[in-house]
Structures are given as C-alpha cells and as structure tokens.
Amino acid sequence: MTATASHNEVGQLDQLWRCRPRSRLLRGSIAALAGFAIYAWLCGEIEWRSFLTARRMDNLQRFLNFEIVPFPLREQGFEPGAFWDWMAALFFEHGFEAVLATLGIAVLSIVLAATIAGVLAPFAASNLATDRPFHADDKGSRPWLALRLASRTTMIVLRAIPEYVLAFLFLAILGPDTAWPAIAALALHNAGILGRLEAETIENLDPRPLRALHAIGASRTKIFVAGVFPQAMGRYLLYFFYRFETCVREASVLGILGIVSLGYWIEEARAKHYYDEMFFFVALGALIVIAADFLSAGARRYIRRG
Amino acid sequence: MGLAAVASWFLLDLHWSGLLPAAEGDSILRLFFQGAVSPALDYEADYVPKGTTPFLWKVAEAARTTLIFAAGGMSLALVFGFVLGFLGATSWWPRETHRRSDWRCLSCYLLPVMYSVVRLLIASMRSIHELLWALFFLAALGLNSFAAVLAIAIPYGGTLAKVFSEMLDEAPREAAQSLRSIGAGPLQVFFWSLLPQALPDACTYTFYRFECAVRSSAVLGFFGYPTFGYYIRLSSENVHYREVWAYLYALFAIVFVLEFWSSFLRRKVVMR
Amino acid sequence: MDAPKAFELRNVGVRFDGFPALLGLNLEVRRGECLAFVGPSGSGKTSALGVLNGMVPPATGSVRIREVDLSSIGVSAIRKLRVEIGVIPQDLGLVPNVRVYQNVMAGRLGRQSFIGSLRRLIRAPRRELQEVMHFLKRLGIENKIFQRTDSLSGGERQRVAIARSLYQGANTILADEPLSALDPARARETLALLVDIARENHMTLVLSMHDLALAREFIPRLVGLKNGAVLFDRATGDISPEEFEELYNLESKERHG
Numbered sequence: 035m036t037a038t039a040s041h042n043e044v045g046q047l048d049q050l051w052r053c054r055p056r057s058r059l060l061r062g063s064i065a066a067l068a069g070f071a072i073y074a075w076l077c078g079e080i081e082w083r084s085f086l087t088a089r090r091m092d093n094l095q096r097f098l099n100f101e102i103v104p105f106p107l108r109e110q111g112f113e114p115g116a117f118w119d120w121m122a123a124l125f126f127e128h129g130f131e132a133v134l135a136t137l138g139i140a141v142l143s144i145v146l147a148a149t150i151a152g153v154l155a156p157f158a159a160s161n162l163a164t165d166r167p168f169h170a171d172d173k174g175s176r177p178w179l180a181l182r183l184a185s186r187t188t189m190i191v192l193r194a195i196p197e198y199v200l201a202f203l204f205l206a207i208l209g210p211d212t213a214w215p216a217i218a219a220l221a222l223h224n225a226g227i228l229g230r231l232e233a234e235t236i237e238n239l240d241p242r243p244l245r246a247l248h249a250i251g252a253s254r255t256k257i258f259v260a261g262v263f264p265q266a267m268g269r270y271l272l273y274f275f276y277r278f279e280t281c282v283r284e285a286s287v288l289g290i291l292g293i294v295s296l297g298y299w300i301e302e303a304r305a306k307h308y309y310d311e312m313f314f315f316v317a318l319g320a321l322i323v324i325a326a327d328f329l330s331a332g333a334r335r336y337i338r339r340g
Numbered sequence: 341m342g343l344a345a346v347a348s349w350f351l352l353d354l355h356w357s358g359l360l361p362a363a364e365g366d367s368i369l370r371l372f373f374q375g376a377v378s379p380a381l382d383y384e385a386d387y388v389p390k391g392t393t394p395f396l397w398k399v400a401e402a403a404r405t406t407l408i409f410a411a412g413g414m415s416l417a418l419v420f421g422f423v424l425g426f427l428g429a430t431s432w433w434p435r436e437t438h439r440r441s442d443w444r445c446l447s448c449y450l451l452p453v454m455y456s457v458v459r460l461l462i463a464s465m466r467s468i469h470e471l472l473w474a475l476f477f478l479a480a481l482g483l484n485s486f487a488a489v490l491a492i493a494i495p496y497g498g499t500l501a502k503v504f505s506e507m508l509d510e511a512p513r514e515a516a517q518s519l520r521s522i523g524a525g526p527l528q529v530f531f532w533s534l535l536p537q538a539l540p541d542a543c544t545y546t547f548y549r550f551e552c553a554v555r556s557s558a559v560l561g562f563f564g565y566p567t568f569g570y571y572i573r574l575s576s577e578n579v580h581y582r583e584v585w586a587y588l589y590a591l592f593a594i595v596f597v598l599e600f601w602s603s604f605l606r607r608k609v610v611m612r
Numbered sequence: 613m614d615a616p617k618a619f620e621l622r623n624v625g626v627r628f629d630g631f632p633a634l635l636g637l638n639l640e641v642r643r644g645e646c647l648a649f650v651g652p653s654g655s656g657k658t659s660a661l662g663v664l665n666g667m668v669p670p671a672t673g674s675v676r677i678r679e680v681d682l683s684s685i686g687v688s689a690i691r692k693l694r695v696e697i698g699v700i701p702q703d704l705g706l707v708p709n710v711r712v713y714q715n716v717m718a719g720r721l722g723r724q725s726f727i728g729s730l731r732r733l734i735r736a737p738r739r740e741l742q743e744v745m746h747f748l749k750r751l752g753i754e755n756k757i758f759q760r761t762d763s764l765s766g767g768e769r770q771r772v773a774i775a776r777s778l779y780q781g782a783n784t785i786l787a788d789e790p791l792s793a794l795d796p797a798r799a800r801e802t803l804a805l806l807v808d809i810a811r812e813n814h815m816t817l818v819l820s821m822h823d824l825a826l827a828r829e830f831i832p833r834l835v836g837l838k839n840g841a842v843l844f845d846r847a848t849g850d851i852s853p854e855e856f857e858e859l860y861n862l863e864s865k866e867r868h869g
Contacts, residue, residue, distance in 0.1 A: 046754075047738075047745055054711070054758035059608055063601065064543075067411075067550075074411040079404075082486040090481050097480040138348030145345045194595040195588065196555040198471070198562065199572060203584070206576060207369050212354060287469045300472065309479055316476070320467040327467070434687075518705020521667050522780060523695035523722025528729050532718050536710045 101309040124314050128299050132315070133322055136295040139213050139288070140281040140326070143220035147281075148274055150221065151228035156258060157185040158229065159236035167244065167254055185229075192226030201288045216288040216295065224277050235269040236262055271337050275330040282326040286319040296322075368579070375581030379589050384580040395583070398571070399590050406567040407594065409485070409557035413492025414550050420465075420493060421500025421546075427458040428505035431513060432530040435520060462505075465498030470556050474563055488565045492556055496549060503545055504538070511537040547602040551595060558591055615642040617679060618784060618816045619664055624673035626659045626840075633659040635840040636673065641818065643783070646810060648827050649820040651837035651859055657820035658702070660837065661786045664818060665697045666690045695722035698777025698815075700787040704769055708762035712753075712772055715761050716744045719780030747775045751805070767798045774806060784816040791823060799823070803830050824856055 074080060100108065106116035157163050163182050165175055200219035208215050244261045252260065289297025296319045303312035382395045393401070426432070433451055470491050477487035508530075515533040524532065561569025568587050575583035619641040626634040634656045641647060649657040662668030663675055666682050675682045677693050685693075698719070699705070706715045717736060721729050732740070741757075748754040751771040756764055761772060770790060777785050790806060791799035807830050810817035821827045827834055828848050836843035836851075836859045844855050 044742070047741060047757075050755065050758050055760065055763075057608065060605065063605055070407070071411045071415040074408040075415070077408065079408045080412045080485050080489050082489075085481075085484055085486040090484070093482060094480050101479070134351055137344075138351045141344045141348045142354075190596065190599065191592065194555075194592045196559045198559040199569065199588070202562070202573070203372070203576065207372060214354065217354075283467075283469050287471050290471065290475075300475065304475055304479060307479075312475070312479070316468060316472050319469075319472070320464065323467040323469075324463060327463075514701065514703040514705045515707045518699055518701050519718055519721060521665055521694060521699045521701075521705075522697065522719065522782075523691045523693075524718070524729075525691075525721075525726060527726050528721045528724075531730060531733055532714075532721060533707045536707050540709065 097309065101307070102313050104310045104314070105308075121314065124311060125318075129296075129315065129318055132289070132294065132296045132299055133318065135213065136286045136289070136319070136322065137282065139216050139220065139285040139293075139295055140278065143217045143285070144224060144274065144278045144281045146217065146221035147224035147228055147277070148270070150225035151189075151232055152270075154185045154189055154225065154229040155232035155236065156262070157181050158189065158233040161237050161239070161241060162254070162258065162262065167248055167257060186233075189226045189229040189233075192222050193230070194226075195223065197223040197284050198288065198291070201291055201293070205291055205293075210292045213293055213295075215291070216285060216293045219288065220281055220284055224281060228273055228277055231273045232266065232270055235266045235273075239265050268337055272334050275333045275337075279323070279326045279330040283323050286322070368581075371579060371581045375583075375585040378582060379585040380580070380582035381586070384575075384583055385578070395586070399586055402561075402566065402568050402571050402587060403590050403594060405565075406554060406557050406561075406591075409488055409492065409560065409565065409567055410550065410553040412489040413496060413557065414546075414553045416489060416493035417496035417500055417549075417553075418546065420497025421504050424458055424462055424497065424501035425504025425508065426530065427454060428462055428501055429508035429534075430455065431509045431511065431516060432526050432534055434526045435517075458501075462498045462501045465494050466502060468495060470495045471559065471563075474560055478563060483564055485565060488557075488560050488563075491560065492553055496553060496556075500546065500549060504542055507538040507541050507545075508534050544602065544606050547598070547605065551598045551602070554591075554594055554598065615644055617641065617676070618643045618645065619818075620676040620679075621663065622674045622676075624663055624670045624675060626656070626663060626668055627671045628659075632840055634663070634670075637663070637842060639835065639842075639845070641816060643816055644814050645833065646807060646817040646831055647833040647835060648818070648831040649835050649837050650822065650824060650827050651843075653822065654839075655837040656840040657837055658788055659840075660835075661788050661818065661820055664786055665694050665699060691722065695780075696783050698780050698782035698785040700770075700773045700777060700785065700790055702789045702792060704773040706761050706769060706772060706776075708760075710761060711758050712748070712761055712764070713741060713744045713757050715772055716747065716775045716779050719776040719778075719782075722780075744775070744779060747778045750778070750809070751775055766793045767802060770794065770802055771805075774809065778809065778813070782815065784818070785810060787817070787819045789820055789822070791821065791826065800826060807831070824860075 075082070104117060104120050106120045107113065160182060161167060164178050197219045200223060201215050204215035204218050208218070239262065244257055247257045247261050286296040289295035289299070290301040292298060292301075296315055300312055300315045300319070303309070303315060380395060383392070430451075473494050474488060474491035477484070477491055481487050511534055515537065516529045519529050519533055558568035558572075561567035561571065562573055564570060568591055572584050572587050575581070575587070617640055619639065621637050621639040624634060624637040624639075625632065637656075637660060639660075649660055651657055659668055663670055664677070666675065666677070677697075680689075680693065682690060682693075707718075713736060714733070717732060717740060724732070745754055745757060748757055748771075751774060753764075753768050753771050753775075756768060756772075761769065764772065770793070773790075774785075785806075787806065791803060794802055803826055806819075807817065809815075819831065821831075832848055833846070834848050834851060835845045836855065838859055843859055844851055
C-alpha cells in the first residue's frame with residue numbers, strides 16, 4: 035500500500051517536472067553563446083597555447099625591466115629629482131596640452147551628440163510620434179511609422195559603427211589638421227546611443243498627465259515642450275554624464291589616428307619605442323578617465339537626489 | 341557644461357569650415373558615398389592574382405575572426421567580472437552583530453581590506469582603454485591573438501565587475517537576510533539568493549557588452565589583427581571605398597542581429 | 613508546565629540608532645509552546661522576534677536559547693543554534709525568480725557544506741525533492757513545486773515559507789506578521805494551518821500579530837507589547853478586555869505628539 039503510494043508520488047514528481055515552465059528561447063540562446071565561446075577558444079584562431087613562449091617571455095622581461103622604466107632611472111636606479119624632472123618635462127611639453135585637447139574633444143562631442151539625439155529621439159518614441167500621442171495601443175498611421183522607422187534606423191546605424199572606424203574615415207575626408215574628425219565621430223556614435231536611451235525614456239514616461247494635455251487641446255509640439263521635456267530632463271542628464279565618461283576615454287584613444295589628443299603622444303612614443311613615455315601618457319589618460327568617472331558619478335548622484 | 345563647450349571650441353581652434361572636406365576630400369567624399377550605395381561584391385582592384393580567395397569569402401572570414409575575438413574576450417571578461425564582481429560587492433558579507441570586537445572575526449578586518457583592493461583593481465582595469473591595452477601587449481609581447489583577446493577582456497572584465505557588484509548590492513536583501521537568519525553562511529547566501537536575483541539583469545547587460553565587444557574587436561584590426569578593422573584600413577588606404585562599405589555592412593548586420601536578439605530576450609525573459 | 617525552556621530573556625533592551633525598541637523584556641518560553649506578541653505597529657514585536665534567534669543584539673540583558681547563553685558563545689555556535697530555528701519574516705524572504713522547490717530546499721543550507729549546497733542548487737537529489745513534495749502536499753501546494761516562486765499568489769507564497777521551515781527540520785518557528793499580506797479568509801486558514809503544523813511536529817511557535825480577534829481564537833498565550841514594554845503576558849483566557857483596550861488606545865500617539 036505504502037509502496038504504491040510512494041510510487042505514485044514519484045510518478046507525480048516526474049510529471050510535474052516534465053511540465054515545468056521553462057524558456058527554451060533563453061536556454062537556447064545561452065547554449066548558442068556558450069557553444070560559440072568554446073568554439074572560439076578551440077578553433078585555433080586565439081593562440082593561447084603559444085602565448086608565453088620563451089621568446090615572448092624574454093620580450094616581456096625586457097619590457098618590464100628595462101623599456102618601461104622611466105629613462106633617467108634606467109642607469110642609476112631610483113632618484114626622485116631626476117624622476118620628477120622627467121615627468122615634469124613630459125607633462126609641460128605635451129601632456130598638459132594633450133589633456134586639455136582630450137577633454138575639449140570629449141566636451142564638444144558629447145554636447146553635439148546630445149543635440150543630435152535630442153532632435154532624433156522624439157521622432158523615435160512610439161508614444162509621441164503617432165496620430166494620437168500618449169493613447170495606449172495606438173500604433174500610428176503609415177507616415178508616422180515610417181518616420182519612426184527612419185529615425186530608429188539612423189540611430190542604429192550611427193551606433194553600429196565603432197567611433198574609431200568613423201574617425202578613421204572622417205580623417206581621410208576632412209584631413210588631419212583639425213580635431214573635427216574625432217569630434218564628428220564621437221558625436222555621431224554617441225548620438226546613436228543617447229538617442230536610443232532618450233527615446234526609451236520618453237516611452238517610459240507616465241502617459242496620464244500628457245494625455246490630459248492632449249485632451250485640453252495642446253498640440254504635439256506644445257506637449258513636448260511643456261510635458262515631455264521637463265519630465266524626461268533628469269534622465270537625459272543622467273545618460274549625458276554617463277556617456278561623457280566614455281567620451282573622455284574614447285577621445286584620448288582617437289589620438290592614435292593622428293588627432294592631437296593624448297593618444298597621439300601615446301602612438302608617437304610607441305613608434306619611437308619610448309615605452310617609458312608611452313606608459314606615462316597612458317597613466318595620464320587613466321587619471322583623467324578616473325577623474326571624469328568621479329565627476330560623472332557625482333553629477334549623476336546629484337541629479338538623482340534633486 | 342555649456343561654458344566648457346565654448347572654452348573647448350576656442351581651445352581647439354575650431355571653425356565650422358573644418359567640417360568641409362579637405363583639399364582632396366571632395367573626390368574621396370564622392371567615392372565614399374558611392375561606396376555606401378553600391379558596396380563591393382568583388383575586389384575593386386583591376387588585377388587580382390589567380391587563386392585569391394573570393395571577396396565575399398574574405399568578408400565572411402573577417403566577420404568570423406571578429407566574432408571569435410569578441411567571444412574569447414567576452415568569455416574571459418565574464419570570468420574576471422564574476423569573480424571581481426563578487427569580491428567587490430558587500431551584500432553577501434556576514435552580518436554578525438554579536439561580538440563585533442572579537443579579533444578572530446575575520447569579516448571585520450579582512451573583508452574591507454579585500455574590498456578596497458578589488459575596487460582599486462577594477463578601477464585600474466577599466467580606466468585604460470582596450471586599444472591601449474592592445475598597444476601595451478603589442479609592445480611587450482609582439483603580435484599575438486591571445487594578447488588581443490586579453491586586451492578586450494581586461495577593461496571589459498573591469499566594467500562587468502563594476503556593474504555586477506552594483507547589481508548584487510542593489511538586489512533586494514530580504515531573501516538574503518532570511519537565509520542568514522536560519523544559519524546559512526555568506527557563500528551560501530550569495531549563491532542561493534543574491535546571485536539568482538541579479539542574474540537576469542546581469543545576463544542582459546552581458547549581452548549588451550558582447551555587442552560592444554564585437555565593435556572593439558573590429559577596431560583591434562587596425563593594429564594588425566585579422567578582424568574587420570584590418571581590412572577596412574587596407575581597403576581604405578587603397579581608396580577602395582566600396583570594399584570598405586562591404587565590411588561596414590557586414591558589421592552592421594552582426595550588430596543588428598545581436599541587438600534584435602538581445603531586445604527580444606529582454607522582452608521575453610526579463611520584463612514579465 | 614514541566615517542558616524544558618526554549619527561550620529565556622532577562623531584562624532585554626534593544627536600541628536602533630539610539631532609539632529604544634524594547635525596554636527590559638522578560639520572557640520564558642517552554643518547548644512546544646505557542647505564543648504571540650500582539651500590539652500596534654512600532655511596539656517592538658519584530659525586535660522581540662529578532663532577539664529570539666540572535667539576529668538582533670540586545671543592548672542590555674541576557675538571551676538564553678535552549679539553556680545556552682548567547683553572550684557566552686561565538687559566531688559559529690550561534691549559527692548552529694539558528695539552524696534549529698525556522699524564520700518566516702514579514703516579507704517571507706523568498707527568492708522571487710527561482711523555483712518553489714529551491715526556496716524550500718534553502719531551509720537546510722545551515723546543515724550543509726558549501727560544496728554540498730552548491731551541488732544541490734545545480735541538481736537537486738531526488739530523495740530530497742520527494743521530501744519537499746511531501747511537505748508541500750501537507751500544505752496543499754504540491755502542484756506548484758516546479759513553478760517560479762513569483763508566479764504564486766500571496767497565500768501560496770506564505771505556504772512556501774512555512775514549507776521551508778518544515779523542511780529545515782526546525783524545532784521552533786518564529787513568524788513575523790504571517791497574516792499581514794492575506795485577505796481575512798485566507799488569514800484565518802493560514803493561521804489555523806500554522807498552529808496545527810506546529811502542534812503536529814511538537815514545534816515551539818512564536819508569532820507576532822496585530823489582529824487581536826484571530827490571536828485570541830487560535831493562540832493560547834499572548835504577550836501584549838506597547839512602546840517596547842510588556843503590558844501583559846498571560847494565557848489568552850485570563851486577559852481582561854480592558855487590557856486589550858489599553859493595548860490599542862491612542863495614548864502613545866499623544867505622547868509623541
């Protein structure tokens with residue numbers, strides 16, 4: 035009697051297990067990605083087996099023991115005076131100017147990006163760019179749909195191209211004399227990202243007050259200016275500062291292409307095999323990235339609070 | 341910010357005219373846009389030696405290596421991110437309120453020290469761009485694809501660690517607290533309550549970062565690795581803009597697919 | 613009553629950020645006993661429950677669990693004591709996005725090694741699943757065993773939390789406002805179930821409640837708490853209506869002004 039009962043129980047357990055809710059889609063996706071990662075490591079394209087050969091170890095040793103050691107310290111060991119002189123010389127000769135240029139490029143490009151995104155985003159938000167804004171399940175007529183699709187596609191394309199590639203292409207067209215290639219590249223790429231985030235913000239707004247505005251006869255533009263913009267402003271700024279931090283990081287790197295930001299001097303030092311100088315500029319870049327990180331984190335905290 | 345922007349304008353000595361094509365830019369611009377509407381399906385060069393792999397095959401090959409580098413970098417970054425994210429979070433720490441003064445209480449001394457060290461490590465990994473890591477490895481080790489993968493994995497690992505630790509710390513604490521109150525240890529609390537709660541968000545974020553890793557891996561090609569960047573540079577130096585656009589379109593396709601996949605997953609799995 | 617003591621509190625005071633939550637609580641609970649803290653919100657019920665399993669450190673006084681003085685033992689020994697005490701917090705403390713059986717199985721974490729618990733997280737042993745099934749059946753939600761916990765109703769989740777304490781093999785259950793999220797009919801049913809289960813398994817049951825009518829119907833001993841002090845502590849039948857009235861009158865509000 036008890037045996038059959040427990041047998042039944044086992045059967046029930048199996049049955050319940052078989053019809054448990056599960057997401058094949060999620061499982062399949064994870065399996066596919068994991069499978070591809072394993073393939074990536076095993077297919078031989080990543081040469082991890084030959085990573086640390088004797089020759090590479092020699093290279094690495096020379097690099098760490100000699101090449102990366104600041105030049106004046108290589109011969110006579112650590113001497114604070116010489117070390118400071120060396121750093122000061124590098125900093126005032128190129129470093130200071132490069133840091134300013136890097137920050138300048140970052141600031142200008144994020145401001146431009148926010149402007150472009152501010153223009154594109156309202157047309158991409160599905161609750162604003164329809165016949166009757168902020169009414170639920172109104173998909174909008176053909177022209178609105180087309181407009182939405184167009185602005186969305188523009189933004190996807192903009193953010194699909196890496197800023198480095200964009201800058202490289204602009205460099206060929208605009209010439210290397212100004213910082214425009216870097217600024218344009220960063221501005222366009224970030225406009226794509228900011229635009230999407232801003233469109234999502236607009237879509238997530240509470241529709242009720244906006245619907246009320248529409249009901250009392252406000253036009254779409256008026257709703258945007260009076261209702262959407264003030265509501266969404268906080269989040270806009272949040273994203274703005276979040277992307278500013280990345281802009282600083284990227285702006286310093288774009289110099290590698292020949293635009294006079296920090297990256298230019300990094301590449302220059304590398305080309306001359308002055309790895310100590312290269313390390314100095316990389317460290318300088320890391321410092322301003324950390325500073326921008328702090329700044330943007332502080333600004334975001336401030337915005338969140340009030 | 342506005343003031344900073346104006347100051348930067350003068351600092352960089354910019355003029356709107358700088359946006360106009362430079363001396364020979366006109367013709368390049370024309371070629372560039374021609375390329376956009378008619379990307380190459382075959383080599384643009386007049387003379388192609390016999391036995392060269394077909395162009396589209398080469399595009400596919402570039403896409404494959406780009407994805408491989410991205411997947412390799414991302415999987416390693418995930419390991420870094422998981423371990424450092426765990427060590428950089430505080431929500432799993434034991435909350436032993438009794439006998440705080442007990443000198444044997446490791447959690448009172450060791451954990452905060454470890455936490456600061458890990459946070460510093462995360463910040464330094466993150467603050468150096470993947471391309472600069474790549475340059476470093478190039479200088480220290482020479483051209484090696486594993487070094488490229490590492491160059492992606494280090495900053496991405498740092499970013500994942502930062503975000504994961506924030507997710508772990510922002511996850512609701514009730515379940516963790518209740519497991520603690522029935523005698524579960526800190527690691528058990530982590531694996532049985534905090535990790536499952538943070539997992540959906542962590543997965544979507546990882547997916548998004550994979551998309552970024554594909555872009556980074558494409559750019560690494562500019563330093564000689566066989567990803568998109570390498571071919572884009574070569575073709576562009578030969579002024580073969582139709583080829584450039586073929587590679588760009590392939591990159592778009594990958595990014596599109598990943599983006600739709602991830603937003604589909606997000607809708608189906610997370611937002612329910 | 614000759615049963616040995618489950619809890620013994622002597623003059624326990626608790627402060628949160630300098631604000632007193634409990635003032636000199638004296639309490640003895642025998643094993644197998646069933647009692648409830650009653651009183652308005654903010655009266656110190658939750659703190660009193662927290663003191664009973666050592667999660668809330670007393671600022672003054674002593675706490676003895678099963679004749680063991682908490683101040684005399686270390687962290688790991690306290691943790692061992694907690695393994696025997698099931699806790700149902702007000703928010704239930706369930707992980708929303710895992711399956712029901714995983715939440716139930718989490719009850720035994722304190723008895724398992726880390727590696728052992730990790731193995732169970734990845735793949736639950738069949739025998740233990742059957743045990744989980746057994747307890748869920750007693751609570752009438754065995755069909756939900758493989759569902760995601762956040763897909764359950766409030767009453768069902770309450771049962772999952774009870775099942776976790778049962779599976780834990782605890783000798784005591786501390787339940788903080790177990791009825792607060794339930795509609796009146798469900799609340800009654802759930803309280804009856806909780807009391808029955810505690811009796812069946814010879815468990816000590818300590819609850820906190822604010823619904824006096826239900827408490828008087830089901831719980832044999834009530835401890836009235838107000839502003840952190842004990843107003844009465846007696847068998848339910850011996851408590852006068854005036855005492856109940858005093859528990860909920862508005863004097864406290866006047867004092868805080």
